[in-house]
Amino acid sequence: MRLVFGLVLLVGIGLAGFAVYMAQNYIGAYENALVQARQNQVASVPTQMIYVSTKEIPYGHEITEEDIKLAPWPEEILPEGVFTENSPLLGPGIERRVALRNIEPFEAMLPTKVSEPGGSAGLTSFLEPGxxxxxxxxxxxxxxxxxxxxxxxxxxxxxxxxxxxxxxxxxxxxxxxxxxxxxxxxxxxxxxxxxxxxxxxxxxxxxxxxxxxxxxxxxxxxxxxxxxxxxxxxxxxxxxxxxxxxxGIVAEAPQLAPKEESCFTRVRRGADVVQIPIPCTN
Missing domain, CATH: 2.40.30 (Elongation Factor Tu (Ef-tu); domain 3)
Incomplete structure (x- = not known):
């Protein structure tokens, strides 16, 4: 009896392992077919590598290497005047460029959106906060x-x-x-x-x-x-x-006129005391 139970257990384990193996092969084949289909789909649409924005670039912001990257773009809807590897947006010998309007992420970089090399977006791009x-x-x-x-x-x-x-x-x-x-x-x-x-x-x-x-x-x-x-x-x-x-002229302090000395004498008139001016004597 124990022998029969052991044989049944071994057969069950074997069948389970075989099922897992078949499932893995099926999933792997499905993933390979999906990747191949995607590659065929991409290959069927001609593309060209152009410069696009990697993040939002505000108006007047100086564009840096971190703000752009090369990305595939369908040739059928390729905008006119795009920047490519042969006509880069930035690089050696190309001075600063600034955004002439707000640029959203993954927009194609065009001459109408950026300034000429060394250009600016107006005086506002030169002003610091405050x-x-x-x-x-x-x-x-x-x-x-x-x-x-x-x-x-x-x-x-x-x-x-x-x-x-x-x-x-x-x-x-x-x-x-x-x-x-x-x-x-x-x-x-x-x-x-x-x-x-x-x-x-x-x-x-x-x-x-x-x-x-x-x-x-x-x-x-x-x-x-x-x-x-x-x-x-x-x-x-x-x-x-x-x-x-x-x-080099030093202004002289104004001479103050000597203060005239005044002398008084006090005379009692009834209940009042009156102050009467008199000539001063040394």
Whole structure:
């Protein structure tokens, strides 16, 4: 009896193993057939490798290598002017590009969506958080003789008349230092080969600084002074010059007239005491 039970158990185990083996072969064959079908389907649609976005790229954002990748795109619906391996979007010799509009993930990168090499999406792409753009009127003298370029930093001096605190006259004062230029006239790109006699320059500054510059421009004359590229020193002290300090003249303190001495005598008149002035004697 035990022998029969053992034989039945062995036969059952064998049948179960055979069933698992057959199932594995069937599943493997099905997966291979599915992969082959997918490959045949892809092969039946001609594709071309083009650059697409890998994530959302906001307007004005500088496009980096991490923002794009090569991906297959059906040739039948291939957009015109796409960037490919032979005409890359970025690479050696190609300067920065920025998005000219919001680009969604896995969109085909097109020339209408990105700027030319070294281009920008407008002044907003040059502004940092908390900054605004403000235009200043300049001429040959106040604009450093046409040597200003976008990206330069300047000190701004104000010259005007002051009549406060008992003082009056013309004063020149450094009101802002290290202000960044983002455009000269209507150009935000740098061209080192051209000399521009600007009529306006646009600076990037906080709203508080813009309010100071607005008042200064309406009450006096502004002059720009170009700062060196390597100059990182901060001007902590107030710089102010008037006509006397410019000529090295020390203003004399006003002479106060001697105070006239007054002498009095007290006379009682009834219940009242009256103070009567009298000549002073030494």
């Amino acid at each position: 900054e605004t753009a403000f235009a200043l009127k300049v001429d040959v003298a106040t604009g450093v003789s046409g040597f200003l370029r976008p990206g330069d930093r300047v000190d701004i001096y104000w010259t005007g008349k002051v009549n406060a605190g008992g003082q009056s006259g013309s004063v020149t004062k450094l009101i802002q230092t290290g202000v960044r230029l983002i455009a000269v006239d209507q150009k935000a790109e740098t061209n080192a080969n051209a000399t521009i006699i600007a009529r306006t320059v646009t600076v990037a500054a906080s709203r508080e600084v813009v309010s100071v510059l607005t008042h200064a421009q309406s009450t006096g004359k502004l002059t720009l002074s170009l700062i060196g590229v390597t100059d990182t020193a901060l001007v902590e002290e107030s710089i102010e010059v008037d006509q006397l300090s410019m000529l």
